[in-house]
Amino acid sequence: MTVANMFKEPGANxxxxxxxxxxxxxxxTEHEKLFELRIIxxxxxxxxxxxxxxxxxxxxxGVGEAPVSISSAxxxxxxxxxxxxxxxDVTGALHAKxxxxxxxxxxxxxxGFPFAEMKGHDVLLVAGGLGIAPLKSLINHIHDDRxxxxxxxxxxxxxxxxxxxxxxxxxxxKHRDDxxxxxxxxxxxxxWSDEVGRVTALFDKIDIDPDNTYGAICGPPVxxxxxxxxxxxxxxxxxxxxxxxxxxxxxxxxxxxxxGVGHQYACIDGPVFxxxxxxxxxxxx
Amino acid sequence: xxxxxxxxxxxxxxxxGFAQDHEVIGPVAKDDRFVFATIDDPAELRLDYDTTLxxxxxxxxPAEDQLMRFRVADNEVLDDEVFAAxxxxxxxxxxxxxxxxxxxxxxxxxxxxxxxKARRDATLIVGISCVPSEECFCNAWGTDEAHWGFDIxxxxxxxxxxxxVRSVKGxxxxxxxxxxxxxxxxxxxxxQRVTAERKEMFAEDLDTSQLPLLLDAKFDxxxxxxxxxxxxxxxxxxxxxxxxxxxxxxxxxxPDQKTGTRSRLWDSCQFSEFSAxxxxxxxxxxxxSRVKYRYYHKQWGYLSKFERVLCVGCGxxxxxxxxxxxxxxxxxxxxxxxxx
Numbered sequence: 090m091t092v093a094n095m096f097k098e099p100g101a102n103x104x105x106x107x108x109x110x111x112x113x114x115x116x117x118t119e120h121e122k123l124f125e126l127r128i129i130x131x132x133x134x135x136x137x138x139x140x141x142x143x144x145x146x147x148x149x150x151g152v153g154e155a156p157v158s159i160s161s162a163x164x165x166x167x168x169x170x171x172x173x174x175x176x177x178d179v180t181g182a183l184h185a186k187x188x189x190x191x192x193x194x195x196x197x198x199x200x201g202f203p204f205a206e207m208k209g210h211d212v213l214l215v216a217g218g219l220g221i222a223p224l225k226s227l228i229n230h231i232h233d234d235r236x237x238x239x240x241x242x243x244x245x246x247x248x249x250x251x252x253x254x255x256x257x258x259x260x261x262x263k264h265r266d267d268x269x270x271x272x273x274x275x276x277x278x279x280x281w282s283d284e285v286g287r288v289t290a291l292f293d294k295i296d297i298d299p300d301n302t303y304g305a306i307c308g309p310p311v312x313x314x315x316x317x318x319x320x321x322x323x324x325x326x327x328x329x330x331x332x333x334x335x336x337x338x339x340x341x342x343x344x345x346x347x348x349g350v351g352h353q354y355a356c357i358d359g360p361v362f363x364x365x366x367x368x369x370x371x372x373x374x
Numbered sequence: 375x376x377x378x379x380x381x382x383x384x385x386x387x388x389x390x391g392f393a394q395d396h397e398v399i400g401p402v403a404k405d406d407r408f409v410f411a412t413i414d415d416p417a418e419l420r421l422d423y424d425t426t427l428x429x430x431x432x433x434x435x436p437a438e439d440q441l442m443r444f445r446v447a448d449n450e451v452l453d454d455e456v457f458a459a460x461x462x463x464x465x466x467x468x469x470x471x472x473x474x475x476x477x478x479x480x481x482x483x484x485x486x487x488x489x490x491k492a493r494r495d496a497t498l499i500v501g502i503s504c505v506p507s508e509e510c511f512c513n514a515w516g517t518d519e520a521h522w523g524f525d526i527x528x529x530x531x532x533x534x535x536x537x538x539v540r541s542v543k544g545x546x547x548x549x550x551x552x553x554x555x556x557x558x559x560x561x562x563x564x565x566q567r568v569t570a571e572r573k574e575m576f577a578e579d580l581d582t583s584q585l586p587l588l589l590d591a592k593f594d595x596x597x598x599x600x601x602x603x604x605x606x607x608x609x610x611x612x613x614x615x616x617x618x619x620x621x622x623x624x625x626x627x628x629p630d631q632k633t634g635t636r637s638r639l640w641d642s643c644q645f646s647e648f649s650a651x652x653x654x655x656x657x658x659x660x661x662x663s664r665v666k667y668r669y670y671h672k673q674w675g676y677l678s679k680f681e682r683v684l685c686v687g688c689g690x691x692x693x694x695x696x697x698x699x700x701x702x703x704x705x706x707x708x709x710x711x712x713x714x
Contacts, residue, residue, distance in 0.1 A: 096485060097484065097485055097486070100488070101486075101488075102442075102454050102488050103485040103486075103487075104441050104442070104454075104487075104636075105442065105451055105454050106449070106451070108448065108449055108450060148449070149449065150444035150445070150446055150449050150450075150625060150634060150636065151444070151446045151625050151627050151631075151634050152625060153623065153624070153625050154623065174652075176652035176653060177652045180652075191448050191449045191450075192449055193449050310655060335651055336649070336651065336657065337648070337649050337650060337651050337657075339621065339622060339623045339641075340621075340623070342484070342485040343480070343484060343485065344480055344481065344485070344487060344619065344621070345620055345621050345622070345623070345638075345641070346619065346620030346621070346641070346643060346671075347620065347641075347648060347649065349643070349649070349667065349671055349675065350657075351670075351675070352670070352671070352674050352675035352677075352678045353675065353678075357484070371590070371593055371670065372657065372658075372663070
């Protein structure tokens with residue numbers, strides 16, 4: 090049984106986190122670290138199957154819980170990677186943890202990207218800042234099934250070179266010809282040899298087959314409107330443009346009400362919505 | 375459904391009977407208002423109550439509810455057991471019965487909430503017919519009658535109660551503790567008459583027919599700005615609402631900092647931080663946007679999932695609002711495009 094279903098079993102307590110051990114911590118930038126977690130219970134660990142774009146509630150007793158999207162690919166078994174910015178009480182407490190420490194997880198939660206539906210098509214992924222975290226899961230998943238996809242284009246922008254996440258991986262990927270990867274920063278320094286400017290300016294540099302392309306967007310809330318405009322200028326279909334929303338969450342299971350977006354809840358109806366759905370959600374973008 | 379008739383004078387026997395194996399909770403007077411509280415003596419019951427300050431939701435989803443005890447060192451749960459003693463909730467009006475059914479959709483579906491479920495499973499519901507007050511608009515949503523969601527329901531016919539029996543447990547307890555008889559045609563005729571007379575007592579009808587559509591079509595209506603100017607963001611409307619279920623979660627450490635408790639507390643979408651995320655982003659930072667969201671979610675968000683609006687017309691929010699904002703006023707202002 091998958092963990093997602095175990096959570097819904099009669100008698101289960103969907104508020105009770107599973108203990109997970111931190112197995113690796115990588116400093117990505119000044120504010121972001123990549124945590125690798127291993128769920129301690131073997132049965133739960135093996136049942137932890139998820140889709141890219143889904144999230145977990147990270148639970149640190151004594152501090153609280155925070156929703157965090159999963160950065161590793163579903164094909165990576167046994168470990169879960171979370172890319173976390175030190176931005177609040179819970180994420181701050183996580184940043185203070187060391188390898189071997191135990192935290193709690195609830196999940197996988199929410200609706201992710203439609204991976205199966207995307208297969209057989211081109212994919213255009215656009216990330217801004219920390220928005221690369223859930224998209225990295227999707228990118229790695231596509232990577233594992235690369236032969237099932239057409240052209241794969243990744244546009245990733247950050248404020249400056251020091252804020253580019255997963256740079257070690259992208260530096261390697263820049264030399265591959267099966268991923269069209271373009272990095273950009275708002276403000277360059279001497280070390281920077283990639284693009285300079287907004288991520289939306291990169292649309293002039295790419296060719297899209299609009300009838301055959303799925304879009305995936307994640308970034309700061311202000312970014313969505315501009316990226317969608319560019320995708321629409323390229324004639325991409327409204328229901329093939331997918332995006333992930335960040336909202337305040339407490340429970341992650343459709344009860345606490347905090348993540349209401351329009352008439353839906355980001356935690357159970359999203360966090361991934363397509364543009365048609367998002368257009369029908371008041372105040373979504 | 376089965377029906378029985380009980381002489382009004384037998385009511386105390388019924389309450390005393392329930393009390394043998396159950397905590398009995400019912401409406402009692404508190405100052406000049408009413409509250410649901412534990413009944414020690416049937417004489418305390420005030421079945422003539424108009425409404426209670428807080429709805430029965432407090433008995434299933436308490437204002438502060440401990441979810442689990444934990445140990446900090448290894449992030450382990452020490453205890454998340456839910457203990458719910460058997461009880462009877464005696465004298466619930468149709469609006470509040472319907473409100474619990476709406477709460478069930480949230481707490482008993484998909485991810486079942488074990489805390490709510492344990493208390494729900496342990497509680498028998500005895501409904502009672504009511505007389506509409508000025509604030510009531512349950513008839514606008516069809517929640518003025520309860521067709522299910524109770525074990526037995528008593529309709530007051532003056533000298534006797536017309537009893538609708540919904541559950542096996544309700545039927546058994548009725549048989550065990552009180553003398554009832556089968557209904558006659560005269561009883562049914564009186565029941566119909568009383569029901570029809572009650573329908574006439576409601577204040578002017580509230581036209582809600584286009585409401586979900588209007589909420590979208592008039593999303594930018596100045597009505598919301600005007601309401602935002604008046605709303606105090608106190609959240610009283612949510613606290614007294616029988617269908618508001620939003621909550622916050624809080625961890626409290628014991629003095630030794632080694633263990634603690636995780637609890638949930640009633641929250642309100644009217645509070646300024648309700649939709650705020652890290653980095654100062656707040657998706658509803660104006661009072662107008664929060665007032666609007668409360669209506670939008672109740673009359674459309676919930677409806678889009680469960681085909682019912684998340685309101686039973688009990689009127690508690692109208693009584694509780696320090697700014698005198700009432701659903702009746704909001705709904706008609708939205709339809710008309712302004713206030714009269």
